[in-house]
Amino acid sequence: MSTFKAPKGTYDLLPPDSATFLAVREAIARPLRNSGYGYIETPGFESVELFARGVGESTDIVTKEMYAFETKGGSRLALRPEGTASVLRAALEANLHKAGNLPVKLWYSGSYYRYERPQKGRYRHFSQVGAEAIGAEDPALDAELIILADQAYRSLGLRNFRILLNSLGDKECRPVYRAALQDFLRGLDLDEETLRRAEINPLRVLDDKRPDVQKQLTDAPILRDYLCDACKAYHEEVRELITAAGVSFEDDARLVRGLDYYTRTTFEFVHDGLGAQSAVGGGGRYDGLSEMIGGPALPSVGWALGVDRTVLALEAEGVELPLPSVTSVYAVPLGEEARRVLFAKVTELRKLGISTDFAYGGKGLKGAMKNANRSGARFAIVAGERDLAEGVVQLKDMESGDQAPVGLNEIVAELETRLG
């Protein structure tokens, strides 16, 4: 142990478990790559103002959870709490939307930071894979993203997740609903902070998890009853497209999500084995965000899936991903000359793409074979002075335990054949 520990609310990814995280990222990325999404990487920090305008001044993310700081040069920056605002900023900055190929479809993978109260499934540093389709208003695009996330989860072997779907309306109908909801909330017995929230961002009150608040919300006006005809038709089309794709979902009239930029389609993926932090991913349409950050009108839709919680969901369902054994061949040299000779073989094998490791540190046979075992290698090659004098190495099949000498000049080809 050193004097230092990982900061509160964070944890380290260590082998062998870290392999599962890589596999999850890969499984989420695969359907995106397969559907025209290009990879984008943006900085880990951005101007505070981008998130304040993009995510919303009154959201918890911006008011309470941002790691904001001032640089030596006097810039106000924040570690990114989410991906969408940054990706849209980058796309606008590079004029990707002017290349004449809308929607611009992008995917990303990275670390995000929120100063939250840590608990299982909720961390201050977490990992997301996300996708954004920028610059098209088309229900098929919303449907595509929902279907791709569903595919990603299913390809991992997850079954006990549900898709919650709602429409938040647009700039025509949402304000009417907002006013009606505000009227209703003003008549309730709510604490000061919640009343204040009702004035700034009434939809967020619907998200309040406290039972005494929820109880009072039973008769709250429902957005669905206020949707304009265009929003209704759009939403119906999204529902039909994902139904036709065989993806089941639940209509959830209360789903609002914690970010201000959403319009129309909103959805969340929840997993029933995770307790309080049940959202494994979420997203929706954000037709107004581009203008909010100073860009042109670019209707867009996207999602972000949480890697940490997806791994927890796999654990909850008892799904073990078929992770390939890390090492195929383990070389054990006995003595100085064997070290030089086997080390050269190791390099040759690696060049051929065969994952190979080596017993370093001049261990004796027993200790080295223990390491070979632990490595999960399918074969070990062992050589001592006598073997070298005879021009052979011992090839040991770690599964059967069989061992036989193979010519030094043949061993690489032999392993290549045996490993297929």
Ligand code: AMP
């Ligand atoms: P959000 O942007 O809040 O909708 O987050 C999208 C997804 O990221 C969530 O569904 C979670 O899976 C994940 N996520 C968000 N915040 C955290 C956190 N503090 N710790 C772990 N995962 C998180």
